[in-house]
Amino acid sequence: MSAIFPRWTNSVPTILAVGSLGGAAIAAGSVWYWFTPSYWEVGYEPIQPVEYSHQTHVGKLGMDCRYCHTGVEESSEANIPATATCMNCHTGEGDVAMLNSDLWQAHKIDPNLLQVRTAFATGEPVQWRRVHKLPGYVQFNHAAHVRVGVSCYSCHGRVDQFAVVRQEKSLAMGWCLDCHRDPEPHLLENRDSMRDSAGFCEVTDLARAAELLSMAEQRERGKALANERNIFPPESCGACHN
Amino acid sequence: MSEQSVQQQEPYGLMGEYSDVTSVYRAAEQFRDAGYTMWDVGCPFPIHNLDEAMGLKQSKVAWIMGTGAAVGVALALFMQMWTAGGGTLDIGWLSGYRVNVASKPLLAWEQFLPVTFELGVLISSFGAIFGMLMINRLPMWYHPLMKKERYLRVGDDKFFISIEAKDPKFNDAKTRQLLESTGAAHVEVVEA
Amino acid sequence: MTTLEPDQATALGLTGPGSAPADTIDGSMVNDPAVRPPLVLGDRDFHSVTETICGWIENKTPKWWPLAFMSSAGVAGIGTVMILYLIITGVGVWGLQNPVSWGWAIVNFVWWVGIGHAGTLISAILCLFKQQWRTSINRFAEAMTIFAVICAGMFPGIHVGRVWMAWMLFPIPNSNYIWPNFRSPLLWDVFAVGTYFTVSLLFWYMGMIPDIATLRDRAMLRRKQSVTFGPVWVPHPLPGFIKNMTFTIPANQIASWVYGVLALGWRFSFRHWNNYEKAYILLAGVCTPLVLSVHSVVSFDFAVSNVPGWHTTIFPPYFVAGAIFSGFAMVLTLLIPARSLYPGMKDFVTAKTIENMCKIITLTGSMVGFAYIMEFFIAWYGANEIESQTFMMRAFGPYWWAYWIMFTCNVLTPQVFWFRWCRTNIAFIFMISILVNIGMWFERFVIVTTLSSDFLPGSWGYFSPTFVDVMTFVGSLGIFLSLFLLFCRFLPMLAISEVKNVLPQAHAHLHGEEH
Numbered sequence: 001m002s003a004i005f006p007r008w009t010n011s012v013p014t015i016l017a018v019g020s021l022g023g024a025a026i027a028a029g030s031v032w033y034w035f036t037p038s039y040w041e042v043g044y045e046p047i048q049p050v051e052y053s054h055q056t057h058v059g060k061l062g063m064d065c066r067y068c069h070t071g072v073e074e075s076s077e078a079n080i081p082a083t084a085t086c087m088n089c090h091t092g093e094g095d096v097a098m099l100n101s102d103l104w105q106a107h108k109i110d111p112n113l114l115q116v117r118t119a120f121a122t123g124e125p126v127q128w129r130r131v132h133k134l135p136g137y138v139q140f141n142h143a144a145h146v147r148v149g150v151s152c153y154s155c156h157g158r159v160d161q162f163a164v165v166r167q168e169k170s171l172a173m174g175w176c177l178d179c180h181r182d183p184e185p186h187l188l189e190n191r192d193s194m195r196d197s198a199g200f201c202e203v204t205d206l207a208r209a210a211e212l213l214s215m216a217e218q219r220e221r222g223k224a225l226a227n228e229r230n231i232f233p234p235e236s237c238g239a240c241h242n
Numbered sequence: 243m244s245e246q247s248v249q250q251q252e253p254y255g256l257m258g259e260y261s262d263v264t265s266v267y268r269a270a271e272q273f274r275d276a277g278y279t280m281w282d283v284g285c286p287f288p289i290h291n292l293d294e295a296m297g298l299k300q301s302k303v304a305w306i307m308g309t310g311a312a313v314g315v316a317l318a319l320f321m322q323m324w325t326a327g328g329g330t331l332d333i334g335w336l337s338g339y340r341v342n343v344a345s346k347p348l349l350a351w352e353q354f355l356p357v358t359f360e361l362g363v364l365i366s367s368f369g370a371i372f373g374m375l376m377i378n379r380l381p382m383w384y385h386p387l388m389k390k391e392r393y394l395r396v397g398d399d400k401f402f403i404s405i406e407a408k409d410p411k412f413n414d415a416k417t418r419q420l421l422e423s424t425g426a427a428h429v430e431v432v433e434a
Numbered sequence: 435m436t437t438l439e440p441d442q443a444t445a446l447g448l449t450g451p452g453s454a455p456a457d458t459i460d461g462s463m464v465n466d467p468a469v470r471p472p473l474v475l476g477d478r479d480f481h482s483v484t485e486t487i488c489g490w491i492e493n494k495t496p497k498w499w500p501l502a503f504m505s506s507a508g509v510a511g512i513g514t515v516m517i518l519y520l521i522i523t524g525v526g527v528w529g530l531q532n533p534v535s536w537g538w539a540i541v542n543f544v545w546w547v548g549i550g551h552a553g554t555l556i557s558a559i560l561c562l563f564k565q566q567w568r569t570s571i572n573r574f575a576e577a578m579t580i581f582a583v584i585c586a587g588m589f590p591g592i593h594v595g596r597v598w599m600a601w602m603l604f605p606i607p608n609s610n611y612i613w614p615n616f617r618s619p620l621l622w623d624v625f626a627v628g629t630y631f632t633v634s635l636l637f638w639y640m641g642m643i644p645d646i647a648t649l650r651d652r653a654m655l656r657r658k659q660s661v662t663f664g665p666v667w668v669p670h671p672l673p674g675f676i677k678n679m680t681f682t683i684p685a686n687q688i689a690s691w692v693y694g695v696l697a698l699g700w701r702f703s704f705r706h707w708n709n710y711e712k713a714y715i716l717l718a719g720v721c722t723p724l725v726l727s728v729h730s731v732v733s734f735d736f737a738v739s740n741v742p743g744w745h746t747t748i749f750p751p752y753f754v755a756g757a758i759f760s761g762f763a764m765v766l767t768l769l770i771p772a773r774s775l776y777p778g779m780k781d782f783v784t785a786k787t788i789e790n791m792c793k794i795i796t797l798t799g800s801m802v803g804f805a806y807i808m809e810f811f812i813a814w815y816g817a818n819e820i821e822s823q824t825f826m827m828r829a830f831g832p833y834w835w836a837y838w839i840m841f842t843c844n845v846l847t848p849q850v851f852w853f854r855w856c857r858t859n860i861a862f863i864f865m866i867s868i869l870v871n872i873g874m875w876f877e878r879f880v881i882v883t884t885l886s887s888d889f890l891p892g893s894w895g896y897f898s899p900t901f902v903d904v905m906t907f908v909g910s911l912g913i914f915l916s917l918f919l920l921f922c923r924f925l926p927m928l929a930i931s932e933v934k935n936v937l938p939q940a941h942a943h944l945h946g947e948e949h
Contacts, residue, residue, distance in 0.1 A: 002389065003384055003385075003388055003389045004383070004388060004650065004654055004690055004691075004694045005383040005384050005694060005699075006384060007384045008384075009383040009384050010382055010383060010384050010699075012381070012383065013381045013382075032607075036609045037609055038609065170609065172609040172610060173609070173610035173611060173612070174608075174609045174610055174611035175609075177611050262939070263939065263940060263941065263942045264942045264943045264944070267942035267944065268942075268944075282703045282704060282705050283703070283704040284701065284702045284703060284704070285702060285704055285707070286480060286484075286644075286648070286702060286930075286931060286934055287644075287707075287931040287932070287934045287935040287940060288704070288707035288708070288710070288711045288931075288935065289704070289940070289942065290935075290940070290941060290942075291942070292704055292707075293704075293708050296704060296705075298704075298705065298708050300712075301708055301709045301711075301712035301713075302709075303709050303712045303713045303716065304712065304716060307713075307716050307720075311720075321605055321616075322616045325605055325613035325614075325616065326613060326615065326616040326617065343615050343617055343618075344617075346617050350617050353616065353617040354616060356619075356622035356625065356626065356727070356731055356734070357616060357621070357622055357625045359723075359727060360622075360625040360626050360628075360629040360724075360727065360731075361625065361629070363629055363633065363720050363721075363723070363724045363727075364628075364629040364632060364633060366720055367632075367633045367636060367637070367717060367720060367721075368636075370713045370716050370717050370720075371636045371637075371640050371713060371717070373713070374640075374709045374710055374712075374713035375698070377709050378703075378705070378706040378709055378710070380698045380699055380700065380706070381698035381699050382698075382699040383694065383695070383698070383699040384699070385699060385701050387701055388699075388701055391655070393701075394651040394652075394654055394655050395651070396651070396701070396702040397484070397644065397647050397648030397651045397652075397702055397930075398480065398481055398484045398648065398651070398652070399479065399480035399481040399484065
């Protein structure tokens with residue numbers, strides 16, 4: 001009588017055991033790497049209707065974030081500027097002392113600006129695409145963070161170097177908690193009213209912030225700031241989910 | 243496999259069939275006393291006290307199971323103290339999950355007991371079942387004995403004693419004679 | 435077991451065909467405590483035990499089986515549609531509302547988990563107590579346990595609404611840094627029920643390995659014949675792409691492969707049996723506290739909260755007694771029809787076995803009744819107005835009908851088993867077992883609807899199930915029965931090796947020798 005299964009089947013349990021261990025390791029590793037916001041959220045870079053370059057405006061011309069994102073100190077939203085804000089400079093009619101005439105001419109016929117001017121004329125807003133999105137059940141307040149001295153840089157990266165805005169950080173809940181549990185490496189000097197300050201403050205000057213936060217004494221400085229200003233971020237569920 | 247190569251190979255051993263519990267029990271005692279080590283009894287159910295008749299030692303399953311229980315309890319305590327116990331296990335990046343739930347204490351060991359018990363039971367049961375299979379070297383889907391048509395009655399109502407040729411005491415004639423003298427019917431060679 | 439020997443002759447005398455004295459029903463109802471009643475009737479040897487039990491699987495499928503399977507699978511299908519509808523639409527399709535935010539889902543969950551207690555109780559606790567009559571019903575009860583726990587686990591799974599988030603029940607590292615709350619009884623439940631299911635499944639499977647090996651060997655022995663099937667359509671590379679082909683394979687080829695893989699190469703070696711028996715008894719040892727812990731933990735879901743009527747220390751023992759009670763009732767509900775449908779089963783599941791189960795039902799039913807009364811006593815004796823009001827509402831409030839159904843079915847009905855006639859009349863026992871199942875469902879309902887009158891009279895409400903609620907519950911019965919019918923058709927319903935082990939001829943006759 002022949003055997004029910006051939007002799008080699010005796011090696012199947014070993015193969016199965018090793019294979020399933022390996023398979024489990026691969027599955028766990030894949031989920032660990034790919035199934036995370038730091039994989040699928042970071043680097044989101046939508047094509048905007050207008051090719052607005054932060055690199056030119058902030059990096060080259062040295063504008064402050066708050067010139068356009070006006071609400072950042074007072075409200076939960078940093079806000080997308082109204083078309084009127086663009087038109088402060090880009091009317092195509094007036095004179096802007098800072099710009100030489102050649103550049104000015106280029107701006108006058110730029111098709112991107114045509115869109116902005118059309119929007120301004122018709123009152124139809126430019127359809128900007130939102131880059132940083134949080135779920136509806138999360139309440140994030142820009143003012144609360146900016147006012148205690150968390151730099152724009154900490155969450156948005158070197159926007160002054162971006163030709164096109166992209167998402168730099170994962171915005172995962174764990175990423176929020178990293179800072180809420182240990183805020184010291186992220187705290188910077190912030191005067192009571194940033195508007196009154198003569199120069200650019202540490203919080204909105206992205207290059208300066210990046211430099212300061214990478215310095216060795218940042219932790220001590222942050223600790224001193226936290227104690228001085230009584231900064232103890234909440235970790236309870238209700239702080240962000242309410 | 244050709245006929246020739248079967249004959250060239252050393253056989254697995256000998257087997258003899260017994261028809262009732264008492265005779266296989268008595269035969270097992272004789273094999274034990276004759277000093278065989280690599281032999282086995284096949285029986286449709288675990289015959290009471292046959293371990294003594296065969297001279298078997300106490301099973302090691304209990305040790306594996308005990309280890310499993312200790313691992314389960316340790317794992318459960320670590321998991322709970324780390325994820326819910328706050329700063330209990332604050333070792334660098336292994337910091338606890340400090341969320342206040344209904345003002346219950348972070349290190350609420352009383353509330354960790356049910357899960358600790360359940361995981362202890364779970365891992366010790368794994369130890370018992372998988373440990374038993376491991377000691378028995380199962381799954382083993384191929385075995386020379388299972389090629390013998392006669393042996394397929396072992397799960398029904400027949401009893402067998404099989405002696406491996408590898409046994410130092412094995413001697414084709416003498417072993418066969420011992421099988422026959424203890425009342426085995428149908429003594430057969432088991433091909434490897 | 436040598437303890438059997440003194441009355442072996444008596445037992446053998448009673449098992450002979452036609453030799454049963456009239457008052458012993460089928461020969462097993464021996465009331466003389468000095469006589470050990472026979473566990474297996476019909477003068478059976480090992481071979482006839484194998485033939486009978488394997489025959490239920492190997493012989494032609496009985497005519498009632500496809501009919502029963504089709505109808506229960508149809509009901510299961512309705513349940514599945516209801517579950518899909520719930521997942522697509524949301525939990526609002528159920529009658530859940532404030533204040534009864536745990537409706538039928540938790541009622542069904544607790545009911546099914548409770549039913550799932552009989553199997554491991556029979557295989558573990560009765561094994562430790564050396565109750566050998568359990569050998570004929572343990573496999574059956576364990577299978578029932580597995581399927582009941584599957585039905586139970588389904589309900590909390592779909593109650594969460596977003597079923598794809600169910601992984602959050604387990605402590606899995608995630609980028610939200612969220613871990614389950616280990617201080618919550620709901621999470622203890624996940625671990626208790628999860629452990630119980632896993633261990634019961636493994637215990638059941640381990641017990642079946644030798645019996646599956648018997649089925650494998652028998653299938654191998656019958657492979658000499660061959661069967662031809664076809665013509666069947668087979669995809670084919672040549673023009674036409676489909677070709678009619680006829681296959682010839684050895685008989686029982688597929689059966690021997692499937693049973694062969696599942697038997698893990700078990701070859702009935704005593705060296706294996708030696709470890710196997712040790713593992714079995716040790717598992718019985720850990721499963722005993724496990725069985726008791728599972729329903730205790732389920733009761734913590736209620737008892738750890740501070741809701742009047744739930745926050746009582748009597749809950750764990752009362753739930754465990756209720757679980758055993760309902761589990762035995764469900765085993766009887768399934769066993770009694772099976773016993774009459776499968777030829778020869780009555781020789782193994784004797785009248786004495788059924789009678790023993792009836793006694794356990796009376797015992798646990800009385801324990802449950804004691805708990806019901808004690809709850810009222812403590813509500814009065816504790817002099818807590820809210821507590822006593824809650825209990826008055828239970829018995830005389832809007833759900834008075836549910837309370838009295840529960841009380842009648844669970845406490846009064848099982849008392850009939852004090853009479854011998856009731857314990858031995860199979861049809862009567864079947865009826866009582868159904869009543870107990872109903873009563874136990876209402877017990878869970880009564881407990882859950884305690885929420886309907888909470889602390890604020892302004893938010894009091896009355897819970898009414900929707901059509902989806904009802905059909906999901908009925909569907910779970912269909913899933914349970916379908917799985918059970920598959921088990922009856924393809925797996926050994928009785929533990930063959932264990933039954934053989936309790937036959938008188940399983941013991942070596944070593945006269946004049948100590949061992």
